[in-house]
Amino acid sequence: MTTFTELHRAGDPLILPTAWDHASARLLAARRFPAIGTTSLGVAAAAGLPDGAAATREETLRLALALGTEPFLLSVDAEGGFGDDPEEVGEFARELAAVGAVGINLEDGLGSAARHAEKIAAVKAAAPGLFVNARTDTYWLGDGEGTRSRLEAYRQAGADGLFVPGLTDPAEIAALVRDFDGIPLNVLYTPDGPAVAHLADLGVRRISLGSLLYRRALGAAVDALADIRAGRRPGGSAPSYGEVRALSGQSGAGASKISVSRSANATGCSSAPR
Template sequence: MNHPTNASTAAARTPFGALHHRPGEPLLLPNAWDHASAAVLADQGFPAIGTTSLGLAASAGLPDGAAATREETLRLARRLGRTGRYLLSVDLENGFSDDPGEVAALAVELAEAGVAGINLEDGRPDGSLAPVELHAAKITAIKAAAPDLFVNARTDAYWHALADPRPEADRRLDAYQLAGADGVFVPFLTDPAAIERLCGTLAVPLNVLYSPTGPTLPELAALGVARVSLGSLLYRVGLAAAVSTALAIQSGTPASGADALGFAAIQSLHADGGTEG
């Protein structure tokens, strides 16, 4: 599976790309869904923050992965991309189009908005995978139009529960590397041996999705993982906490709110609100 490394590409030499080339120190990428969530994560010193397409879509009352949130994604990217407090990676679903030229044009808009990287997936809403040639063509078009943009090419071979996802994942990762991807993302890959094998054969950094039942961050670092994304986990935990608190109060259980952010802290978040222009 190895091919000449992309380490010398323009994107790999950017500050965001460099965060993927620190052996033994993977980039932990928390994912935000609006300005406030990104700002509170930035306050904790995370050097880079991603967006979660599920959190963004759900917040807007729209389905995830159905190409329904193009404008919402671009609007959020413009708001977050120029704060200067962190590097931003945007979850772009499948690029919101099957036309590589249209996807590349959107990538240019994101780069102009200050976005450092994107996540581009090959999964489709019906549970199938896009043709590998189509996804590779999107990657190539993006890299030609916005060479400094870090393209994290995601395959959903494991997510869609194929009977034997390994051969299909390998085939797709091979093609995406050749197409110019700066990194690859394999969500739902949690087996340590399989992760270690990929880290030893890929020519670009491997990104995995953190699983509460999978390897810990130090264990993933030891396996050679370059980036660990939290995906929609923070958004889903936040929703669950809100529901649990409301139900506890309804049942007569005291709720101190000791862990809640204060009004002043929330009000202060607008100071780095960026721009949508």
């Protein structure tokens, strides 16, 4: 069986779709993605809570519990670890590993790099087998300043992968791949940024979708409602009532029955099934 670490391949990067609940995760897994992530924005918004404010610890753990025994590899977006105390973050990571998660995404929010490194080290001590994707927000929240020094600190602390959302410049992406050779670089896919094939050529080994699918789902719902109100037949695709019911089955039962056609694939991942 291919491990989560082994899915981070040069030339054939891991495309990580992100779910916000049990049904969305199983629907994505039915498209033969070997690993599914979670989106902190989707989890928070679905619960009526703010994202990035350490407000969804229990919701995130509950979702991990629901998904950890499913027949796909699960990586959990844990914001900044839902706390500032590295030991508490390590304990949360241990709980994630105990329910079956294989990865965790930790963001620094442009806070103290030293404290974030301590969190990474605490996670590796508490759950050594958990793949730690260490995210820096230097491009997401800033102008990119300090990216390399932060990533180096996180690598030294034991991070298994490095994540730089907001970075879209091909030359800078390629430079980071070279500078941090040996550890997977993760970037966030954006429709206006480099295509999947281009990112693969640059050496990126993981491509995350962040909150894109959740936001697209909300947009599709609003568009469908507008069509209905205007007397038009809604476009796009939708699983049937029975197919959605099948998503709540036990450990894989029914997931393979979902065969919803999609008119477009914004991730360009026709080669994603492995």
